[in-house]
Amino acid sequence: MGNSSGSSVEELQACESHQWYRKFMSECPSGLLTFYEFKQFFGLRNLSDTSDAYVKTMFATFDMNDDGFIDFMEYVAALSLVLKGGVQQKLRWYFKLYDIDGSGCIDRDELLLIIKSIRAINGYPYEMSAEDFANMVFDRIDINGDGELSYEEFMEGVQKDEMLLKTLTESLDLTHIVNKIQGEIRGNQ
Numbered sequence: 001m002g003n004s005s006g007s008s009v010e011e012l013q014a015c016e017s018h019q020w021y022r023k024f025m026s027e028c029p030s031g032l033l034t035f036y037e038f039k040q041f042f043g044l045r046n047l048s049d050t051s052d053a054y055v056k057t058m059f060a061t062f063d064m065n066d067d068g069f070i071d072f073m074e075y076v077a078a079l080s081l082v083l084k085g086g087v088q089q090k091l092r093w094y095f096k097l098y099d100i101d102g103s104g105c106i107d108r109d110e111l112l113l114i115i116k117s118i119r120a121i122n123g124y125p126y127e128m129s130a131e132d133f134a135n136m137v138f139d140r141i142d143i144n145g146d147g148e149l150s151y152e153e154f155m156e157g158v159q160k161d162e163m164l165l166k167t168l169t170e171s172l173d174l175t176h177i178v179n180k181i182q183g184e185i186r187g188n189q
């Protein structure tokens with residue numbers, strides 16, 4: 001990152017935060033986003049049961065104090081992760097998201113559910129079946145072959161593997177959704 005343009009970048013970010021704050025407060029005057037409002041906010045409609053469960057898990061990882069609502073601080077934390085977070089930071093968050101039962105490992109069923117949900121949300125066809133894709137992930141990064149991905153296996157394996165990194169991180173499409181909303185915010189100025 002260059003230092004010469006630092007101040008203008010910060011100004012831009014401050015300006016954007018303000019826009020995001022306005023959007024948050026206009027769509028959610030109470031200051032607390034429920035799961036239903038969360039889906040509305042990100043334009044997620046008519047989700048299948050699988051996708052709905054996935055988005056609910058996503059909501060839960062953003063709801064850091066587990067009170068069932070996303071407040072403005074949690075919203076800002078989520079946005080800054082999506083917009084400015086580094087790879088490590090994002091992967092840590094993905095691990096938490098994918099480990100649905102919070103056991104500290106991602107098992108095959110959890111990964112399969114995630115892959116299916118991501119595909120349902122993205123809504124375009126894939127060459128490889130979700131089952132084959134899950135098996136491939138385990139072949140590549142379940143180093144000790146116990147059928148579960150530990151935090152270390154996930155962090156190291158995904159970072160070393162360009163294709164998995166791209167698929168597992170870009171496929172969440174939250175960045176894409178956020179970019180879309182940013183476009184709308186800019187358009188309304």
Ligand SMILES: [Ca+2]
Pocket residue numbers: 063064065066067068069070071074
């Ligand atoms: Ca909360």
Ligand SMILES: [Ca+2]
Pocket residue numbers: 099100101102103104105106107110
């Ligand atoms: Ca688990």
Ligand SMILES: [Ca+2]
Pocket residue numbers: 142143144145146147148149150153
């Ligand atoms: Ca393992």
